Each structure stands twice: as C-alpha cells, then as structure tokens.
Amino acid sequence: MSLINLNSLPVGDSTLTIDLQPRHLYEITGPNGSGKSYLARVLCGKVFNKNNITRSLSLTEISYTDFTADGSVFQYSSSYYQERYQSGARVESIKVIDFLKLQQADPDRVDFAQLILPPRLLERELIELSSGETRKVLIAKTLLKPAQVYILDNPFTGLDAQSARELSDFLRHFHARSGCCLVVLTVKPHFDVADDVTNIALKPYLSRSGAATGISMPGFATPAAPFERVFDIRDAQIQAGGKILLSNVNWCIRKGEKWLLQGPNGSGKTTLTSLMYADNPNAYAQDLAVFDKKRGSGESIWQIKARIGFVSPEIQNYWPQSAKVIDVVRSGLSGTQVLVRPVKAAEHEHIEALLSALGLAPFAQLNLGQLSAGEKKLVMIARALALNPPVLILDEPFQGLDEEKTALVQRLFTHLAGPERTLLQIAHEASEILDCIEKRAEIIQGHLSIH
Secondary structure, eight states, rough: OOOOEEEOOOOOOOEEEEEEEEOOOEEOOOOOHHHHHHHHHHHTTOEEEEESSEEEGGGGGGEEEEEBBBBBBBOOSOOOOOGGGGGGGOOOOHHHHHHTTGGSSHHHHHHHHHHHHHHGGGTTGGGGHHHHHHHHHHEEEEESSSSSSSEETTTTTTTHHHHHHHHHHHHHHHHHHOOEEEEESSSSSSSSOOEEEEEEOOOOOGGGGGOSSSSOOOOSOOOOOSSSSEEEEEEEEEEETEEEEEEEEEEEEETTTTEEEEOTTTHHHHHHHHHTTTGGGGGGGGGGEEEEEEETOOOOHHHHHHTTEEEESSSGGGSSSSBHHHHHHHGGGGTSSSSOSSOOOHHHHHHHHHHHHHHHHHTTBBBBBGGGGGHHHHHHHHHTTTTEEEEEEETTTTTTTTTHHHHHHHHHHHHHHOTTTTEEESSSSSGGOOOOEEEEEETTEEEEEEE
C-alpha cells in the first residue's frame, strides 16, 4: 500500500515519480539547490501541491524536521546568537527533557531517544547546546512523535564522524524496529544498499548554479594588523551550562598563524572560540588577551569583532527569513544584523565581487528563506568577509555544502590566507581541512592538546 504517491513532481530541473511504502527507507541525495528541502516540504504538506501528490494518510501521521527550529516551542529567530553564553540575560529557556516531553512519551520511544542522547544532555537548556547536540535533540523530537512517515532533512550535517556513523546505525535500527517509512534527505549517501533501502539522486538545479570558477577580487589584500597575539589564554577553566568543559587551557594564536581546532560534538570548541570573538562574557573571568589587550582593559566588543570574520554552523538561523540576501551580507560591515549607514563605493565593489565569486549574485534581491540550506551558508560566508578582516574564525564553514561548493569555498579561503592573515578552522571531516593549515589543537576528554 502506498503511503504517499508522487507523480511527475517538478523538483529542480527534473521530475520525480515515486511511491513511498511502509517499512521502507528512502535516502534522497543531491547537491545544494537541487530541491531536497522543497521535496521534503511537499511530502509533509508544508508546501501545498494538489496536482502531483496523493496521500493515504493524514498530515498528522507525518513527522518532519528541517533542523532550523521547532516553531511551537523554540525558535532561533526569537533569540540572539550570544544568548547561549549569557544566562543572566535569558527571559525564558527550556530544558531538553521538557522540550522532548519525555515524561509523557511512550516508554519504547524514550528508549529510542536515549540511544542518541547522552543522559547529561537532558538537564541542559536548548540554547546552550552545540550545533551537533541540538541536531541530535531535534532528531529525537521528530522520532518521538507517533507517525507512519518520518522525514529528516539533512540530519547528518554538523555531526562528527563517530556521531554520523552512530546516527546512521541508529536510524537503520529505528526503521527496522518501528516498521515506519523513513525518508532521509542529505547531500551525500550514508546508507549501504539494501533490499529495504531506495537511493534516489536528484539532479543539480542548473539555473541555481554557475558560480565563478576564477577568484579575482579587488581589495582583498590583508589589512594592516597592529598586533602580534590574536588570542592568548592561560590556565583557564571553561564552563557552559554549569558544566566544566575544559580545564587548564593554555593557548596562544599569533598573527598570521593558521590553526585547526578539533574535538567531538559538545566538547567545547564553539565555547572556546566564543571567548575569542567577544561573544562570551566569561572572557572577563579568564587570564585572556585578545589582540594584545587583556579583556576588560577598555576595548569594546565591536572593536574586537571589526577585526574578525566569523562563520558558525547555525548563525543563519538567527536571521529573519524575510531578510534580503544583499542586506544580510552588508550587515557584515557593522557586525550587527542591520547596517544603518550608507555603503561606501569601495565596500559596494568588494561585496559585489564576493557575491559573484560565491555564485550568489543572482540571489542578491531574494529573501533568505528562498534559498537552500547550502546557499544560506554561502551568504553567511560572504557576510563574514564583507569587512575583509585580518582574522578569520571558521567554525565548520563547509557544513551543509556539497562537494562543488566546498571546493569553491576552499579555493576562496586559500586565496585569502596570505602570510599576514590569521585563520582558525573547526572541522570534523579530513577532506574539509584547508591546505593552508599549519598548526593543530585538539580537545580530548576535557583538555586542550596542542600539536
């Protein structure tokens, strides 16, 4: 019996015809902008279509998440990015255990949730979690709902290698035990070929591709950097949500150095970089200098941010989806969400070059919500580079990008990584590590090791 039938549904530059059957797993892969998220929203009824789809079940029997938020309880856009580090500023927050409503859930489904959620996460507040931890919580939320069809849009994005393997095994186990129809949409395959697995590859959406292959951008010489130490922390103890993440941290990043920071999901990588980027007020309690000055010696957070281009896994979720792409990129000139001054001629030329190099020029006047997840990531990369900063903090910059876009952005960062520009990258995949990286730090069981 068919649960959902798609008949010649236009997806990107192709059409899709398929019957979703019970007890079957469908892995749908495709590059950025190929229509994966659109397809997911059609399947679950978020996008209305009366001509190409029929369902033998009600929409309440479909459980879906795209990992941007759970609008009924928690929304990124109603918070601000730095809020996770400022517990005293939070008006309202929710713990994971309450978000998942585990007390009301079926005991068997609670067992499923606990297979992918470490017990320590249950008492944490959602806003405090890393991107990988948040993704695991939203997967559990989706699978806890009784349904016949489960749709997960890019569930593996942002997970370290071990967590991705564990999630793949867990989903196979969940699918086999529950007898559900499971639809997983992702950039690259994660499931082996099997009798109960159907692999569908979507074609590239050609009218949304075509980024420039050459990188030649005016005004990209590294700006003057009147400092020697970008970041210098000594004998620090770093906490998040009342939990000690790192002890005895000693780390100095000097001008022009290219660093890689590694560690599993939730180990404290993003919290550590938040001290560098002036997002975390705990910096004032540490023996910490940024740009040669001890924090709290009179410099403003805006003076620090003006020297740093910052990319994070989920920062795009904090923008209103109605914001225009060009306005989001221009906001990087001020470090805030809205630029309230006119754009200078040189800045305009610089931003136009960025948009062209990243293949975003055709989208400049579109709303952020009209873009795919990968295209939104490119917008945030352009925003981070709008000021041509002397320091780049790249927290999983390739998360959600397909191979073509990853290679494009890697070339761009390599182009920018001159001897005077300082760069810190966080990465889980070896294939994503920039060629310019020369030093490595790794978080292992609560300690920072320098290699």
